Amino acid sequence: MNLDKKITDDLVANDISFVTTVPCKQLAGVIEEIDQHPDIFHIPSNKEDEGMGLCAGAWMGGKRPMIIMQNTAIGVTINTLATLTQYYRMPLPMLISYRGELREPVACQVEMAVHTKALLAQMNIPTYHFHNQSDVEELDMILKYTFMCNKPVAILTDANFWGGYGDQ
Amino acid sequence: MIRSEILKEIAPILKDQLIVCNIGIPSQELHAIMDQPSNFYMLGTMGLASSIGLGVALAQDKTVISIDGDGSVLTNLGTLPTIGNNMPKNYILMIIDNGSYGSTGDQPTYTGRKTDLAAMARAAGCDNVVEVQDVDTGKALQEAIDAQVGTVMVVKCDSGNAKMPVITMDPVIIKDRFMKAIEA
Numbered sequence: 001m002n003l004d005k006k007i008t009d010d011l012v013a014n015d016i017s018f019v020t021t022v023p024c025k026q027l028a029g030v031i032e033e034i035d036q037h038p039d040i041f042h043i044p045s046n047k048e049d050e051g052m053g054l055c056a057g058a059w060m061g062g063k064r065p066m067i068i069m070q071n072t073a074i075g076v077t078i079n080t081l082a083t084l085t086q087y088y089r090m091p092l093p094m095l096i097s098y099r100g101e102l103r104e105p106v107a108c109q110v111e112m113a114v115h116t117k118a119l120l121a122q123m124n125i126p127t128y129h130f131h132n133q134s135d136v137e138e139l140d141m142i143l144k145y146t147f148m149c150n151k152p153v154a155i156l157t158d159a160n161f162w163g164g165y166g167d168q
Numbered sequence: 169m170i171r172s173e174i175l176k177e178i179a180p181i182l183k184d185q186l187i188v189c190n191i192g193i194p195s196q197e198l199h200a201i202m203d204q205p206s207n208f209y210m211l212g213t214m215g216l217a218s219s220i221g222l223g224v225a226l227a228q229d230k231t232v233i234s235i236d237g238d239g240s241v242l243t244n245l246g247t248l249p250t251i252g253n254n255m256p257k258n259y260i261l262m263i264i265d266n267g268s269y270g271s272t273g274d275q276p277t278y279t280g281r282k283t284d285l286a287a288m289a290r291a292a293g294c295d296n297v298v299e300v301q302d303v304d305t306g307k308a309l310q311e312a313i314d315a316q317v318g319t320v321m322v323v324k325c326d327s328g329n330a331k332m333p334v335i336t337m338d339p340v341i342i343k344d345r346f347m348k349a350i351e352a
Contacts (some may be wrong), residue, residue: 005336016224018178018226018227022228034288041226043226044250045246045250045256046246046247046249046250047244047246047314049213049215049244050216050219050244050246050247050250051219052216053213053215053216053218053219053220054220054222054223054250055216056216056219056220056223056313057188057196057219057220057223057225057226057227057228058223058224058226058227059223060223060224060227060343060350061222061224061225061226061227061228061319061350062227062228062345062347062350062351063227065223079212079213080213080216082212082221083212083213084210084212084213084216086273087211087212088339088342088343089339089340089343090343102339107311107315111278127328148192150247
């Protein structure tokens with residue numbers, strides 16, 4: 001299965017047309033796919049809270065937004081999630097590269113991985129964890145759920161889901 | 169002039185425009201001077217007025233004016249390259265630069281010393297950057313609205329705040345009426 005294409009097709013099928021990204025090695029393929037898709041406006045952000053501001057504006061302006069980022073960004077965006085996205089009750093699907101999980105080669109990534117689910121739980125953010133490739137079949141339902149309930153929703157995608165790091 | 173005097177003077181120009189207003193006293197002043205459904209007040213999240221306004225402008229065709237501050241732009245400096253590289257014609261970022269963090273007690277920011285926000289915006293890729301003095305704000309804003317080229321304004325003014333009540337409107341109401349104003 002081509003995960004990058006499957007994910008992008010699900011976004012388009014759910015009318016998501018405004019996507020902001022802060023890159024991750026694991027997300028490089030899907031970011032490339034989104035960047036080239038004619039139905040999606042791709043705007044890279046310099047920091048994830050900035051990206052959430054862009055998404056809030058795009059939502060109010062009539063577009064369905066999404067943010068793509070690493071799990072380290074949860075440490076950056078707690079205030080924005082609480083006082084913007086949640087306080088004003090806006091939907092925001094967050095496709096998150098879950099670094100520091102199984103098959104991770106960089107030890108420091110584990111330091112935020114161990115906090116990621118606890119922080120999301122503390123924020124009452126619905127959280128899904130894609131570990132096997134077949135988990136991607138739920139993405140379409142998760143996107144529909146996000147725009148039904150008008151909440152930020154986290155989709156954590158680990159190294160095993162993406163197929164590991166090749167020779168590492 | 170201080171920020172509230174500028175807002176009072178430009179209120180007729182802001183009428184019926186889509187406005188995204190910075191957190192704290194700027195939103196309280198705008199709310200007290202001229203509340204309208206097309207005002208989006210930020211109640212939290214310092215620094216993101218410029219990003220939210222850019223998102224609204226990119227998503228639809230009506231003119232959007234973000235009223236931001238020097239302190240808030242400094243806290244989200246990554247916004248300037250994003251604006252510079254994606255500037256839509258219908259966006260105006262108006263930075264009220266009073267050289268201080270007004271909402272927290274007028275502590276000085278670096279723009280009152282050596283830092284030049286207009287030069288930073290130009291270096292970040294913003295093509296239309298105008299720096300004006302407080303008394304010229306209305307004229308420059310009207311020109312930016314009429315030009316429809318995407319403009320960053322840096323308005324140099326005095327530090328100081330008007331005493332206005334806290335906004336008690338529910339955030340979901342603020343959002344809802346703003347979205348309806350966009351659709352109208």
